């Protein structure tokens with residue numbers, strides 16, 4: 001994990017070197033420890049680096065990208081490849097946003113990785129199962145575009161040295177579609193690191209600590225952005241096209257409670273920059289929004305540290321038990337169903353239970369251990385004692401589960417996926433979890449060309465959006481692994497479309 005952080009920091013410094021003569025690296029802010037604890041990967045979001053500075057800034061670019069998360073970085077690379085001059089503005093001191101925290105994988109169907117593992121899959125079932133998970137509320141054109149282009153996204157990443165070569169299950173998916181880094185590390189740090197390396201190779205400037213505050217408009221056309229560069233200089237930068245990739249609003253409690261007052265006081269897994277800026281700026285120039293009320297709570301969040309325990313833990317074989325030591329649900333149903341199930345249990349929480357073999361399959365568990373998120377014991381009885389659970393009940397729950405795995409039939413709860421491994425190898429581990437705010441499915445309305453639409457359904461000239469800023473593709477409930485698919489697929493599309501538009505192609 002530290003290696004990943006190191007890689008990212010080194011990349012930033014290298015990139016800084018490409019765009020300025022004397023890049024400096026300031027030390028972490030005082031609250032860095034707290035922030036690192038909250039992050040799934042060592043986001044380093046409190047580290048302060050200098051990337052490009054105002055001296056490097058040009059008056060005008062073909063394409064300006066707002067936000068250096070996965071969606072923004074993918075779009076910048078594609079815009080560059082299409083021949084455009086590009087700059088990225090990022091308000092935080094480090095790139096990555098929520099992408100850096102993503103810990104599971106990227107869904108895709110019909111990939112060469114699946115073929116090599118003899119997984120028979122196709123975009124059609126990916127589409128249907130996602131639609132089902134989203135309760136049929138998904139924008140089907142966007143969803144069709146994503147499910148049909150995700151496999152190519154995996155190949156595109158691979159062509160740039162970012163190989164997602166391991167598979168696991170996500171809740172609601174009948175096939176192992178979540179593509180993860182081959183070494184089992186969290187997808188986010190690996191992806192951000194790889195995308196950043198590719199920005200660096202192309203000398204695409206990233207202006208860190210540079211918050212975009214407004215989209216500049218002239219006669220109904222977006223002509224650029226107003227941005228506070230290096231947290232000091234307010235400037236207007238002109239652009240042939242602007243791509244807004246500022247992520248969602250999962251860390252903006254005013255917006256969260258405006259759309260769902262039940263979520264007041266619920267912990268969030270999001271990075272502090274996920275404040276919905278892009279959505280608000282787009283609304284200010286007449287952009288429409290969709291599905292804003294659909295805010296996902298993820299079932300497995302460590303409450304004390306607002307820390308997500310990845311779905312890949314269940315997707316690789318873990319079970320959930322209540323305080324009585326009993327299973328109560330098919331753990332791999334979609335997130336909204338599992339969250340509701342956990343909330344119904346006594347105390348509104350549950351425990352994830354896994355064993356040493358699972359820990360080996362999902363190295364992120366080591367990281368959870370380092371962060372103090374799990375308890376461990378050599379035997380299942382000792383584990384039960386650690387978490388005040390009846391040892392006999394927990395032991396018989398494990399026996400029943402292992403029998404279900406052997407028989408390939410979960411008579412108690414009907415689980416059908418990630419039932420390949422018994423839980424019988426000590427030491428065993430447990431993590432107490434409960435639901436937390438995780439993803440904002442709503443956002444600005446776009447079409448499959450990623451053009452932002454106004455309230456009459458017309459494209460706002462020169463304005464594009466991609467990633468969690470945009471709404472519609474996930475419907476009422478996002479499937480794990482589909483957000484990274486979204487940022488890669490639509491990030492790429494936004495880059496290509498914006499560049500072609502700006503260049504008059």
Ligand SMILES: Cc1cc2nc3c(=O)[nH]c(=O)nc-3n(C[C@H](O)[C@H](O)[C@H](O)COP(=O)(O)OP(=O)(O)OC[C@H]3O[C@@H](n4cnc5c(N)ncnc54)[C@H](O)[C@@H]3O)c2cc1C
Nearest residue numbers: 067069071097098099102104212247273467468481483484
């Ligand atoms: C803990 C966690 C784990 C997750 N795991 C997975 C997973 O395994 N698989 C999956 O598919 N999805 C996962 N997700 C969801 C997924 O990571 C996000 O939906 C996705 O990465 C969002 O990417 P993005 O590029 O749209 O936004 P982000 O990655 O959030 O990037 C947006 C960037 O824009 C910047 N920004 C915001 N406002 C401004 C402004 N005004 N000016 C300049 N910059 C601005 C932000 O600082 C940020 O860097 C996870 C999310 C979290 C929180």
